[in-house]
Amino acid sequence: MQVNNLETLFKKTLAKSKLTAKQQAVLQVSLNLFSEQGFDGTSTSEIAKAAGVSEGTVFKQFKTKAGILEALLNPVLDDVLPMAAGEFLTEMNQSDLPNFQQLLQYMIADRMKFVLENQKQIRVFAQEIIRNPKIIQTLQVRAAAMIKGEAGDFLQQYKDSGQLVDWPSGRIIQYLLGTIISYVAPQVLLVPTKDFDIQQASTEAAEFLARGLAPQN
Amino acid sequence: MQVNNLETLFKKTLAKSKLTAKQQAVLQVSLNLFSEQGFDGTSTSEIAKAAGVSEGTVFKQFKTKAGILEALLNPVLDDVLPMAAGEFLTEMNQSDLPNFQQLLQYMIADRMKFVLENQKQIRVFAQEIIRNPKIIQTLQVRAAAMIKGEAGDFLQQYKDSGQLVDWPSGRIIQYLLGTIISYVAPQVLLVPTKDFDIQQASTEAAEFLARGLAPQN
Amino acid sequence: MQVNNLETLFKKTLAKSKLTAKQQAVLQVSLNLFSEQGFDGTSTSEIAKAAGVSEGTVFKQFKTKAGILEALLNPVLDDVLPMAAGEFLTEMNQSDLPNFQQLLQYMIADRMKFVLENQKQIRVFAQEIIRNPKIIQTLQVRAAAMIKGEAGDFLQQYKDSGQLVDWPSGRIIQYLLGTIISYVAPQVLLVPTKDFDIQQASTEAAEFLARGLAPQN
Amino acid sequence: MQVNNLETLFKKTLAKSKLTAKQQAVLQVSLNLFSEQGFDGTSTSEIAKAAGVSEGTVFKQFKTKAGILEALLNPVLDDVLPMAAGEFLTEMNQSDLPNFQQLLQYMIADRMKFVLENQKQIRVFAQEIIRNPKIIQTLQVRAAAMIKGEAGDFLQQYKDSGQLVDWPSGRIIQYLLGTIISYVAPQVLLVPTKDFDIQQASTEAAEFLARGLAPQN
DNA sequence: AATGAATGAGAGTTCATTCAT
DNA sequence: GATGAATGAACTCTCATTCAT
Known part of the structure; x- marks a missing residue:
């Protein structure tokens, strides 16, 4: 079966990561907010509030706001897209x-x-x-x-x-x-x-x- | 002949507008900076400095930063694009x-x-x-x-x-x-x-x- | 007859003053705006717009914003109040x-x-x-x-x-x-x-x- | 004994409030400055400097400058005045x-x-x-x-x-x-x-x- | 006398980031 | 690891005031 859903994949990646539940919440919430309001249109305090964590926690793991964006995009760029593409081609080949x-x-x-x-x-x-x-x-x-x-x-x-x-x-x-x-x-x-x-x-x-x-x- | 170049058109529009040279400079400079750095990535003081005017001048005409963006996009949306498309089709029809x-x-x-x-x-x-x-x-x-x-x-x-x-x-x-x-x-x-x-x-x-x-x- | 109405008196004073019609309009409008919004809550550009004059005109005569306030209060303090009070007492004495x-x-x-x-x-x-x-x-x-x-x-x-x-x-x-x-x-x-x-x-x-x-x- | 002194009462209220020492300093200093110079005549940077805090701190708690004024007046309006008046009448009744x-x-x-x-x-x-x-x-x-x-x-x-x-x-x-x-x-x-x-x-x-x-x- | 474009200092406010607890 | 008070630089915007026309 094919991996089509980045969201599921994203959550699995989160689960596998060594991130605490709060850090995972930060990523999850940031994805939603960035998607809806843009990166510049989303403040870190907004993220903290939506994730139910303190403002400090947002920075504990990701150092900077840009770090959150990287943490969101890198896995997609590095793992998910190629993997999905790979699986896709494999399946295409098998489909006959x-x-x-x-x-x-x-x-x-x-x-x-x-x-x-x-x-x-x-x-x-x-x-x-x-x-x-x-x-x-x-x-x-x-x-x-x-x-x-x-x-x-x-x-x-x-x-x-x-x-x-x-x-x-x-x-x-x-x-x-x-x-x-x-x-x-x-x-x-x-x-x-x-x-x-x-x-x-x-x-x-x-x-x-x-x-x-x-x-x- | 066809109007292909928005930049030229843009400058003509500016010239025809009742805007002073300084206000026109604000728009011209804003277009460049927004294009290169994005709207959020460009500060109004940056615009003022690049246009060689005071910060007050930036706001005198356009009221808000978003007002500058509107002043840039509205003519394109309202006049230039339709006009260009209209002339384009006319020419296509004539080209035979x-x-x-x-x-x-x-x-x-x-x-x-x-x-x-x-x-x-x-x-x-x-x-x-x-x-x-x-x-x-x-x-x-x-x-x-x-x-x-x-x-x-x-x-x-x-x-x-x-x-x-x-x-x-x-x-x-x-x-x-x-x-x-x-x-x-x-x-x-x-x-x-x-x-x-x-x-x-x-x-x-x-x-x-x-x-x-x-x-x- | 008694002078009870500062507004009338104020307008007479204005008329007698060497102020141009525009300058008088500035004073009249400033009185209304200061009264409604307070001195700090009223901007000089607001005054100019309400008086139908340019921003420069507001300062031509009165030098500063505080100058307008003075121009409004001084006649009251210097002439009108004492005069009114004087007339009042005179009349009181006559009333018997x-x-x-x-x-x-x-x-x-x-x-x-x-x-x-x-x-x-x-x-x-x-x-x-x-x-x-x-x-x-x-x-x-x-x-x-x-x-x-x-x-x-x-x-x-x-x-x-x-x-x-x-x-x-x-x-x-x-x-x-x-x-x-x-x-x-x-x-x-x-x-x-x-x-x-x-x-x-x-x-x-x-x-x-x-x-x-x-x-x- | 009667509660006559709002200042004391004010300080007790401050102490009971969950405000940090710095936030309390902001209120205390704002009261003095507003009283001396008026609300419009007092800038938030002035407050920050006088309270020995950063400008950010002033807004962290009270959101806006008007929020500081509210924080100063509301307790007086809501609690202190009625309380003082109530105690006053009680004492009057007892005084005989x-x-x-x-x-x-x-x-x-x-x-x-x-x-x-x-x-x-x-x-x-x-x-x-x-x-x-x-x-x-x-x-x-x-x-x-x-x-x-x-x-x-x-x-x-x-x-x-x-x-x-x-x-x-x-x-x-x-x-x-x-x-x-x-x-x-x-x-x-x-x-x-x-x-x-x-x-x-x-x-x-x-x-x-x-x-x-x-x-x- | 009147204009209004231009000024620039300073206003209130936001925000990513830090750090003692 | 998590907190949240505190920071201060930077931001957008306002305003009284000036001055060439």
Whole structure:
């Protein structure tokens, strides 16, 4: 089974960490507040009050306010995203869906679900990306590695079997992401609406991408 | 000729406004600082110093720090973006490019140029969109109106002539934007690199979109 | 006829002064605003806006904000109050009311009317007295002079004729003022109510004072 | 024994409160500065410096500058004044002074002492009453209740025994207060002079009031 | 005489951070 | 480990006042 939910993963990570219950509360509460109000819009005293701890406790473990943000984003950057991506590709490989469009749809639905289930973290991420371009560089480096490795190999199979246009893997993934983002961005940026239909959205997106990425006869 | 450059337009707007030179300097400097450091990361004393005016002057005209941001974003939201979009469609209609892919390429190149020439404003916009979901709602409403109107009529021509798949105009524009964004986002979010090749990027993007949006035979 | 209304007097003084219409507007508006919001609670830009003049104009004539206050209070302190008091005593002397209690009532009614008709100035005065003890000293000095002079002579007549207790004039006037103030203070300090009945109040007060100030048989 | 001294009472209240020594210092110092310079004339940095604390400390407890004023006035309004008044009447009842004039003198001396011992608080009160009419309304309501209750009963005894004119209690108390105020106002408003003779003043005032409030034979 | 843009000192307030308990 | 009082620098904003036009 796939790990789609960063929140669950996040809580498991917290539980495994040596952090006390109070420190974990600080992280949990900070995630929510940063997501809703932004990093700059959230004060440490607000965090302390919402977490039910003293103002000193907030700093005991994380030293600075930025330290809290790091503690929130680093595990995502270091462990969760790669792990989730790894598991994702593994599963894709095992899925053995013969039709490329069907595969695309499954894939897209899966990633959309991932995004929608982890809106809070992603919103914090999005804020931080704009504040701090270094993050996007890190992401680019990792993405490049993945494209050269597993993801590239994965796509190669479909190129070889004549179901996928022979463009560089990076370009293909770029269109894939662009299309997915065009669906989920409004959901993530706006107050989330419950009426988003993943099934229909992924079907539409897969239809478009399958055409756009089909080899020219 | 098309108005592509918000900066020029912005300066013309400033010149036409009844703002004094110092007040204009405040806006100009605020745009740069907000773009580089974010709204929260920029202090009003920093603005005053960079604009070469006193702190009092900053507030005399714009009342609050948020007032400066409004003064920066409102003209863009109210006048410049619609105007630019309107002129853009007019020109598209006049261009009379027979081939849909060529049209796409021209269009994409044009919009990429627009984005790259106005990175500062767009970066401030992007920040504010994440801070304040109301903006995206406004944009959605305006986009919906445009899709129902001019833009829809424009696309209809190509649907009628069998060069464009008969999907709702909103869906088509969504893919268009998603693809363009997949190219320009890294440029805008990262420190801009000079080696971005609009010609190649627009050719690639048009190629992909032309396939994805072609009617099924 | 008696000059009871400082407002009229104030406007006449303004008209006689060499002040331009705008400068007069500044004074008029300042009186109202100081009375309603207090001196510290009123900004010079507020005055300028309410008077319909520029901010510079406010300072052209009066140099400082305190200068406006002085311009408002000095004529009252220097001319109006003594003049009004002088006219008052003259009239009292002419009135030739045989009965002391009737005289008291007339006097009290007259002074109550004076206070109620000039609430604004008096409120500004009251504020300033608390801020600035020097004013009360000035008043004390003037009162002492008046007691030694005209007012003392006036009271002496009634002492001589056995209608007034033979206490020092200062003491008598103190009780007179204390009693009047006990009636008008709530009117001046609270938002003024229209249902204050001068006739009844002065009758009551005169009744009390006539008893308290009657010579012991 | 009677609680005459708000300052002592104030300090006891402070001691009982959960405020730290520094927070208590802030209140103590604010009382002095507000009394001397007025609320608007005292800056929070001035308070901080005089209290020997940082500026942050001033706001940690009291949130706003107005919060300090409230913290100073509320206990007086809510607890101290009613308590002092209650104790006062109790003692009056117990005193069993046969002669009304003697009673008056004792009473007046007592209240004068109260005012003179608590000049600072009363000066702050006076300022605030002029700034904020709501306070006087509160006072009026409380006074009305007291007149209907204990104070009214107390005066009734003397009306019944033919020592006090049969006027409404409110009117009687009004003259009482007016007369007392005519003595203490200059003391409170001016820089206090030490040569005020309570004994003589209360004897004089009682003499006047006893005459004014005696039943007509 | 009048304007109003500009000033800059200082106001009240916030906030991340420290440290003795 | 946790507390929370205390800090003080920095922040946004106000204001009386000036001065070139």
